[in-house]
Amino acid sequence: DTAVSQTPKYLVTQMGNDKSIKCEQNLGHDTMYWYKQDSKKFLKIMFSYNNKELIINETVPNRFSPKSPDKAHLNLHINSLELGDSAVYFCASSQDRTSKLNTEAFFGQGTRLTVV
Amino acid sequence: SQQGEEDPQALSIQEGENATMNCSYKTSINNLQWYRQNSGRGLVHLILIRSNEREKHSGRLRVTLDTSKKSSSLLITASRAADTASYFCAECKVTGKLIFGQGTTLQVKP
Numbered sequence: 561d562t563a564v565s566q567t568p569k570y571l572v573t574q575m576g577n578d579k580s581i582k583c584e585q586n587l588g589h590d591t592m593y594w595y596k597q598d599s600k601k602f603l604k605i606m607f608s609y610n611n612k613e614l615i616i617n618e619t620v621p622n623r624f625s626p627k628s629p630d631k632a633h634l635n636l637h638i639n640s641l642e643l644g645d646s647a648v649y650f651c652a653s654s655q656d657r658t659s660k661l662n663t664e665a666f667f668g669q670g671t672r673l674t675v676v
Numbered sequence: 677s678q679q680g681e682e683d684p685q686a687l688s689i690q691e692g693e694n695a696t697m698n699c700s701y702k703t704s705i706n707n708l709q710w711y712r713q714n715s716g717r718g719l720v721h722l723i724l725i726r727s728n729e730r731e732k733h734s735g736r737l738r739v740t741l742d743t744s745k746k747s748s749s750l751l752i753t754a755s756r757a758a759d760t761a762s763y764f765c766a767e768c769k770v771t772g773k774l775i776f777g778q779g780t781t782l783q784v785k786p
């Protein structure tokens with residue numbers, strides 16, 4: 561059973577298109593995240609949701625819109641795709657951001673987005 | 677940039693040797709975590725060390741933390757070819773947000 565699964569694994573699309581990446585976790589975690597990894601392997605957080613509520617919104621263009629229909633799902637919609645959006649996008653989840661334990665994050669396999 | 681730095685950026689060793697990776701971070705932490713990423717795969721959590729801990733072990737892994745220097749190190753003993761991967765340290769903030777270092781690419785030659 562895959563703990564954090566995201567689809568699709570690969571996405572090739574033209575500039576200007578709108579696309580979505582879906583993420584689901586079956587760990588019962590309260591918090592989910594989107595991270596972006598660029599070609600130099602730099603990983604940076606984009607968004608975080610806790611129990612469907614947005615709690616972290618980094619300086620991401622508003623073409624990126626996360627949506628959390630329930631605490632097990634966090635989707636990422638991207639409008640008007642640009643060449644610079646090409647990267648690997650990782651979904652992750654963790655138990656509870658408010659917990660003093662601050663446990664580890666579980667990552668999905670990533671979605672490699674290529675904008676041509 | 678809030679991102680920390682890792683040193684070295686790349687490391688190549690022979691199987692059986694030890695590998696040491698260092699990480700420096702910039703802000704106060706709740707805990708510091710180490711992750712491994714195999715090529716083309718997601719990140720896998722290895723070990724978490726809290727801000728009030730100085731050393732932690734897990735199997736062949738040993739992590740140290742020096743909060744006065746804002747630095748951590750990951751030691752992999754008796755390395756194996758399967759340890760070949762990129763290793764990232766990550767500062768964990770109280771929000772759960774992880775701030776990753778640049779990563780160290782480790783190659784273990786059989």
